[in-house]
Amino acid sequence: MTIIITGTSTGIGFALAEYFGKKGHSVFGLSRKNVESTYFKTIPTDITDNLQVQNAVSEILKTEKKIDVLINNAGMGMVGAVEDSTQEEILKLFNLNLVGSVQMMNAVLPSMRAQKLGKIINISSIGSEMGLPFRGFYSASKSALDKVTEAIRYEVSPWNVDVCTLHLGDIKTKIAENRVKTKVSEPYQKAFDKIYAIMNAHVDDGTEPAEVAAYIEKLLPKKSWKAHYYFGKFGQKIGVPLKWILPQNFYENLMKRYNKMD
Numbered sequence: 311m312t313i314i315i316t317g318t319s320t321g322i323g324f325a326l327a328e329y330f331g332k333k334g335h336s337v338f339g340l341s342r343k344n345v346e347s348t349y350f351k352t353i354p355t356d357i358t359d360n361l362q363v364q365n366a367v368s369e370i371l372k373t374e375k376k377i378d379v380l381i382n383n384a385g386m387g388m389v390g391a392v393e394d395s396t397q398e399e400i401l402k403l404f405n406l407n408l409v410g411s412v413q414m415m416n417a418v419l420p421s422m423r424a425q426k427l428g429k430i431i432n433i434s435s436i437g438s439e440m441g442l443p444f445r446g447f448y449s450a451s452k453s454a455l456d457k458v459t460e461a462i463r464y465e466v467s468p469w470n471v472d473v474c475t476l477h478l479g480d481i482k483t484k485i486a487e488n489r490v491k492t493k494v495s496e497p498y499q500k501a502f503d504k505i506y507a508i509m510n511a512h513v514d515d516g517t518e519p520a521e522v523a524a525y526i527e528k529l530l531p532k533k534s535w536k537a538h539y540y541f542g543k544f545g546q547k548i549g550v551p552l553k554w555i556l557p558q559n560f561y562e563n564l565m566k567r568y569n570k571m572d
């Protein structure tokens with residue numbers, strides 16, 4: 311298969327690209343930094359720049375003639391209080407996590423529609439299902455991608471193109487280093503410091519990125535997809551159905567306890 315994966319210079323994307331490359335697939339990684347790998351080819355691309363996205367996809371189509379799978383993985387986190395977040399920070403985050411992923415879908419869809427076949431996985435987060443304290447805009451950016459995914463599924467299904475989101479729990483990567491970090495103001499400092507330590511500890515204690523690859527490998531051959539899949543530790547995945555079934559205030563109190571908030 312020809313597989314495009316975004317955000318392959320580090321973390322989950324790198325693990326996915328190596329995994330599928332080793333399995334003999336033709337893998338193209340799109341990230342700003344070039345990485346040398348025996349198993350996949352990097353096309354240096356900033357996915358927030360639509361021209362670069364179009365050029366990269368054209369280059370792949372010239373040699374491969376078709377694209378079977380797109381894994382929209384490039385993304386970043388953001389931490390800080392809602393009140394402290396600047397317009398510039400919020401737009402930077404949405405420009406990558408939402409707009410960049412949409413540009414990637416739009417670039418591969420013409421060829422997928424023409425061949426009447428294609429699969430797109432948008433990497434989301436378990437945190438997109440709830441507004442996480444001090445990560446409100448990260449939750450919102452991934453939640454926006456979830457909703458776009460739900461919508462586009464209706465639109466492209468006539469051409470046998472399937473799209474889903476894969477909501478991940480904490481995965482052991484350098485995401486914490488690459489986050490947008492809002493300047494924390496004094497009123498929020500104490501609560502922020504506590505949660506920041508907890509969220510970083512969760513990432514350090516997260517699942518190995520290669521396990522995401524093995525999960526996606528099982529997902530790819532499925533005949534038709536659901537809109538949403540969830541992968542991560544039980545304690546994180548369970549937060550999603552609990553939110554659906556528990557009374558709202560009870561759920562919020564549980565979340566406060568999980569995040570050690572007073």
Ligand SMILES: NC(=O)c1ccc[n+]([C@@H]2O[C@H](COP(=O)([O-])OP(=O)(O)OC[C@H]3O[C@@H](n4cnc5c(N)ncnc54)[C@H](OP(=O)(O)O)[C@@H]3O)[C@@H](O)[C@H]2O)c1
Nearest residue numbers: 317319320321322342343356357384385478480481483485
């Ligand atoms: N790690 C977790 O716990 C976790 C949990 C839930 C969801 N996720 C999601 O999983 C995805 C991967 O995260 P990760 O943990 O692997 O993070 P990471 O290690 O920080 O990797 C992010 C990747 O995105 C690429 N990227 C950033 N901006 C880009 C741009 N403008 N154009 C192209 N590529 C760009 C980076 O490459 P360059 O800098 O070279 O461009 C890098 O390869 C993200 O969407 C994240 O939100 C992660």
